[in-house]
Amino acid sequence: MAKVLVVDDAAFMRMMLKNILGKNGHQIVGEAQNGAEGVKKYQELKPDVVTMDIIMPEVNGIEAVRQIMAIDPEAKIVMVSALGQEAMVKEALEAGARDFIVKPFKESKVLEVIEKLC
Numbered sequence: 001m002a003k004v005l006v007v008d009d010a011a012f013m014r015m016m017l018k019n020i021l022g023k024n025g026h027q028i029v030g031e032a033q034n035g036a037e038g039v040k041k042y043q044e045l046k047p048d049v050v051t052m053d054i055i056m057p058e059v060n061g062i063e064a065v066r067q068i069m070a071i072d073p074e075a076k077i078v079m080v081s082a083l084g085q086e087a088m089v090k091e092a093l094e095a096g097a098r099d100f101i102v103k104p105f106k107e108s109k110v111l112e113v114i115e116k117l118c
Contacts, residue, residue, distance in 0.1 A: 007038035035064030
């Protein structure tokens with residue numbers, strides 16, 4: 001079981017991830033609506049894994065990954081991307097993200113990625 005922080009500006013996407021992870025035994029310790037809030041919650045909650053949307057207001061997912069990795073180089077961050085965001089996913093992975101999942105979510109893929117990291 002992983003303690004997961006869900007960072008996405010879309011409430012619907014946060015709810016989908018929380019449902020998938022929650023019903024499969026993972027604990028959602030927090031959620032954030034943008035990268036700045038995500039970094040702050042990461043420091044407060046010390047989750048095992050973060051799911052991080054790429055496109056968000058204020059601080060985007062890539063910059064949030066950089067900030068979290070500066071605080072904790074061991075952080076496990078999974079990027080959440082839409083189709084067609086390959087270049088941004090590559091940039092996020094170079095910044096320190098460990099893996100990525102693509103919207104619309106396939107439950108099996110979400111679980112596989114989270115369980116591989118924990």
